[in-house]
Amino acid sequence: MKAAILTVSDKGHRGEREDRSGPALASWLAERAVEVLGAQLLPDEAGAISAQLVEWADNAGCDLILTVGGTGVSPRDVTPEATRAVLEREIPGIGEAMRASSLAKTPFAMLSRALAGVRGQTLIVNLPGSPAGAVENLAAVWPAVAHAVSKIQGDASECVPAAAAQPSTRA
Secondary structure, eight states: OEEEEEEEOHHHHTTSSOOOHHHHHHHHHHTTTOEEEEEEEEOSOHHHHHHHHHHHHHHSOOSEEEEESOOSSSTTOOHHHHHHTTOSEEOHHHHHHHHHHHHTTOGGGGGOOOOEEEETTEEEEEEOSSHHHHHHHHHHHHHHHHHHHHHHTTOOSOSSOHHHHSOOOOO
């Protein structure tokens, strides 16, 4: 699998804060044999975020794009809007699963507006900005990521093997 990581942070872009989330995700992905094709740090500007997502999805051969940051409720948090503007289809269950998993750790998880969806043959997932939150949220949905990418890219095989899909014969 080939991925790209987009960190969204005004302070990071201005050099006032070190980006630790992008490198934490890159390390986590490397441990799972995912090739990181690119990493970028942009300010909380919807147009720039959307343009980078389009570039990676349409031209860079990314199977997976992860955004980090900008998913909260602050006035400058625009990552979900910038992502939604370029998606062809949303996958609500990914955001729901991340919020459900995070709620076990913090009540602030319910404030996340993170979303996920499809552009072309690429899965795009919004993650929270903190290194721990980004990795924990990705880990929560990781069991479905490879399957999602496979399906997005045209895998027509059955999701459940035929034997497992048979109804129980117990009375």
